[in-house]
Amino acid sequence: MPLFSFVIRRLLQMIPTVIFILIVTFILVRLLPGDPASAMLGDRARDADVERINRQLGLDQPVVVQFFYFVRRVVTGDLGNSIGLKVSVSSLILQRLPVTLMLTGMSALIALVLAVPLAFIAASKRERLPDSIIRGAFQMGLSMPVFYVGIVLLTVFAAQLKLFPVGGYGDTLGDRLYHLFLPALTLALSFAAVLMRNLRASIIEVMNAEYVDFATAKGLRSRVILFRHILRNALISTVTLFGLQIGTLLGGAVITETVFAVPGAGRLLIDSIYGRDYPVLQGLTIALAVLVSLTFLITDIVQAWLDPRIAR
Amino acid sequence: MAMSANMGPNGNTDGNENAGLVVRGLTTTFDTPRGQAIAAADVDFDVAPGEIVGLVGESGSGKSVTLRSIMGLIRKPGRTTGHVDWRGRDLVAMSSEELRRIRGSEIAMIFQEPMTALNPVLPVGLQIEENLIAHTTLTTRQRRSRALELMNIVGIPAADRRLDEYPHQFSGGMRQRVMIAIALACSPKLLLADEPTTALDVTIQDQILKLLLDLRDRMAMSVVLVTHDLGVVAATCDRMAVMYAGRIVETGAVAEVFARPRHSYTRGLLGSVPRSGTSRTMLQSIEGTPPSLTNLPTGCAFHPRCSFATDICLKERPVLEAVTSPTRTVACFHHERVAEAEAIL
């Protein structure tokens, strides 16, 4: 069971990371000018509320004790209440985060569908015209800001051609997929560029590996050589990249959701900033960071599963 | 219908089961930053059914490139020309699908480097079985038992468990045995073995060589055996070919070449081999350095290192010619003198 003990070890490694995440978000709110309670409650706060919050946060205690209170609250799922929306932050996050997950999931899928075949074509036509075109395309993709792509796609495909809705989110699954397609495509383009650059390099490396020659010498069908021997090995480093890029993808989702008015966690984040809704900002930062470290965990497991050398 | 009238079951009629391997003018070139390198130049040699031919030469002389060229494994910037006739059909001119059917089934190859030739992320059992999937109609269970059988044949203990392990869990010697097992999976008619026993200890080496001899006897398997070990050549091979700078410079029956080398390079390689006994004796190193393939000496490429060289050796390149018998060939202007010199020693 090497994979099992690997997962356990990896889970234990997450503990210091989560502690660090909590320290950073704790400090973040301390950076606010004035006392945290009035900052968190906004300008129109009543004195009684300020006092209540101060007591709740244990602000009369030393900082270390305050941090301890903070951790205890977060661990029990209490992220405070939203100032603007008057509901608990955790329920807000639970409501909005799935939308963002669906959006990033879709765009990751689109990115893969675009990147894998194109990277393969570029690698096998290396230094020739198709390679140059594809490399040019991904250089472009890397230089395009998400919000710009979003506005252009929105105008052309939703507003002008009316092929897609101009924004929002649906009620049924099919409706949601339809609403999220353009945002997901927007997000996918730059992600696909990053994946493609990495995949092209690793496919080239793997194609030249001795074991691919040996597989050819065994008389395997080219499909088998491509999928089992080349792509599988080339994808291993891409899985790591995939994990490392999830943060960028979530950052892009913040912007995409703003452009397309998708009611997800990213949109909530921007709203919380405009509305100076610091409990929501803090809670979301924690939630997104935890989400990223969970993704690291998952990609590490997938990688260990793809590459038996990792989980010894 | 009219078209298929003169076609055999394999799509051709001129396929000759008894012809074995006939290599003619096989040439492989690579473009390097320092110019064109001819890694295999005009290589001619034959391997009859059931024959074991030893291929020897210094490091870099083109042995591996020759085997890869026969298999059609030279990658794009490199080019292979010439003819490789296998049972009367030319592998170089063949369509890739036809070639695929032959690779791994009729002709198999053992790669020189056991550490890199196995795919690191696939279990060893699968790497054996995928050969069977590609070329046989065996069921899953039959493939598994064939894989087990092969693991036992090449002497891998606890085969049942080890089939599910990955290459990194095997030692170098074990990986070499796995590679041999993969090559033998479909009972090939021709085995191209590139130093198949270098990573193995003497006992296992003898075991593997016995296995090859046995397969030759039972199934008329032909073998091209690349090795640095003259003891192996003496004990296993029927004939041998000697390569220098991408060219074959001498061929002949092992006993004849050992007794009376006719090329001064072969003479150097053999050195002072004890002519009897089966001790392991490695190729001797020869004074001077092997030439650079991008900057070959004029005339006979061996002349800077040859003690028999005369003016003509600097100007003209000797061609590989039959001397005492049709299968005894040598590419040296002064092969008579070389042979005499050996006799005097």
Add this chain to the structure above:
Amino acid sequence: MSADWAAARSAFRLKALPRSLVSGGVILGLSLVLALWPSLLAPYDPTAFDYSALLAPPSWAHPFGTDNFGRDVLSRVIHAYTIDMQIAIFATIGPFIFGTIVGAFVGYAGGLWEAIFGRIVDATITFPFLVLVIAIVSVLGPGLGNMYVAVGVVGWVFYARLVAAEIKVQKRLDYADAGRVMGYTPLRIIFRHLLPNAITPAIVYWVTDMALAILLGSSLGYLGLGAQPPAAEWGVQIADGKNFMNTAWWISVFPGVAIVLTGLGFSLAGDGVAELLRVRR
């Protein structure tokens, strides 16, 4: 004559320069000229309102059209070079220098320091970069200055990681031992001997990081957290024009083209520098 030319060419090794570096360099050179002397090429004052030409489509008088205040889009795009190129440099130079120094010490010291640093890296990459920067900016208040602070707080880690890894490799080589035997101080060994060889990956990353900085800077500008209107900044301009996309596409589209072009310049140059330094080594 032509022989002289050939000799001169090879003397400057022009031919040896990677193509991507040349094309990226040309784009960036032009961008720098526009950034330093925008008024030379901009036909109008970028902030001057012209109520007689509101939302005018591209024409000879206004090649990129005008926006909803009648401001000349071309002039605004050109003037934005000053801010956006500044973002590319200011948002990255701090992390580059600080990260390199920290990375050098961590790589040289190893042991506990390296372990602590490793945890910091692990934790930093778990925060979505943009989210953390947005959060910091919103706490400190919007504006370019606070954006540089926010990017600096996070960005140095990536440089430090690259340099530390490379210093570790260099440390094992003979000449570092020779330095220790000669009794040089660690500072001298690090900065005179190890760092010059170890800094290559950080330099390559720096060039591509400038492309990322422009994307980040314009994204924050778009969200209203970076450069503040009425300043001409591409992200701000795109945000200004987004409500007019159906009627006056030129307000947003041209600044976007400028972003893509400049980003392309940096990423091509980054590829070129990577290739060049790889060959030279």
